[in-house]
Amino acid sequence: GAGVSQSPSNKVTEKGKDVELRCDPISGHTALYWYRQSLGQGLEFLIYFQGNSAPDKSGLPSDRFSAERTGGSVSTLTIQRTQQEDSAVYLCASSLDGSGGLNDFGSGTRLTVV
Amino acid sequence: LAKTTQPISMDSYEGQEVNITCSHNNIATNDYITWYQQFPSQGPRFIIQGYKTKVTNEVASLFIPADRKSSTLSLPRVSLSDTAVYYCLVGDIGGGSYIPTFGRGTSLIVHP
Numbered sequence: 001g002a003g004v005s006q007s008p009s010n011k012v013t014e015k016g017k018d019v020e021l022r023c024d025p026i027s028g029h030t031a032l033y034w035y036r037q038s039l040g041q042g043l044e045f046l047i048y049f050q051g052n053s054a055p056d057k058s059g060l061p062s063d064r065f066s067a068e069r070t071g072g073s074v075s076t077l078t079i080q081r082t083q084q085e086d087s088a089v090y091l092c093a094s095s096l097d098g099s100g101g102l103n104d105f106g107s108g109t110r111l112t113v114v
Numbered sequence: 115l116a117k118t119t120q121p122i123s124m125d126s127y128e129g130q131e132v133n134i135t136c137s138h139n140n141i142a143t144n145d146y147i148t149w150y151q152q153f154p155s156q157g158p159r160f161i162i163q164g165y166k167t168k169v170t171n172e173v174a175s176l177f178i179p180a181d182r183k184s185s186t187l188s189l190p191r192v193s194l195s196d197t198a199v200y201y202c203l204v205g206d207i208g209g210g211s212y213i214p215t216f217g218r219g220t221s222l223i224v225h226p
Contacts, residue, residue, distance in 0.1 A: 042216045043201075043216035045214075045215060093157065099208050101163050101214075102158070
């Protein structure tokens with residue numbers, strides 16, 4: 001079946017512009033995670049959605065970052081007024097119910113802010 | 115949250131067995147140990163998960179001593195395609211609110 005899908009795969013934007021990154025989780029997965037990975041670094045947790053519960057936003061680095069998940073499915077991560085330090089690969093993952101291992105990551109969106 | 119420590123990098127050769135050890139001295143009673151593999155330009159891939167003793171699947175084995183303060187991922191007869199970053203995670207996977215926390219991982223390079 002289809003895995004986690006992210007779009008775009010690559011995004012180049014000018015400093016100060018807003019960007020939207022999209023994640024389509026596996027159908028039926030109630031839990032959705034966003035991470036980002038800078039070059040040569042581990043994954044940094046950003047935000048977690050689980051069903052209808054309020055999202056865990058504890059990893060968002062600043063108020064320029066926000067995310068929403070519509071209808072318990074597709075999620076959009078928005079970065080406002082992008083800065084060069086926002087350049088990274090943004091990864092989305094989903095799981096059936098937020099327990100167990102994370103089997104399903106997307107291939108990520110590589111964001112470059114110039 | 116239990117902190118993990120693993121080597122930054124390792125080198126091996128094709129056909130050898132590779133053992134990557136992770137330390138997690140303050141692991142909690144409900145915590146499980148999970149290992150992931152990440153290739154360049156891809157998201158991490160779940161390899162194996164365990165609570166105690168030994169777990170084996172078609173990809174790897176996971177050895178966990180009785181005190182659970184460390185774990186060892188064993189990759190039998192590695193090939194060039196096993197070159198990747200390997201992450202050790204520790205956390206309470208139950209309850210429906212598990213947020214996997216990734217460190218820097220171990221960069222494994224397999225040489226011909």
